[in-house]
Amino acid sequence: MYLLKILAEYNLYALNSPFYYCSDEKIDVGTRVYINFNENEILGFVIERAFKEEDIKQLSLELGYDLKYITKKIDDEPIINEELFQL
16 A cells, blocks of 8 residues: 655645545656545645555554545646656
């Protein structure tokens, strides 16, 4: 399983910090995904990815909150490269 750090785009709240979601599929940094956030499906960008041996229940216990899976991967390849991340 992959633990993804996602920066969410949500107009109603000023979200300045990333959130963690899970995926069974390897998703590259810079790829857009849909996530369920506050009962809404919103757009997010993967900013970090880490492979984890633990299952979602174990990771949720370690992090102290319930993890969710992403809803859908939008891009087959990243739309943001390393140079753009540095800006």
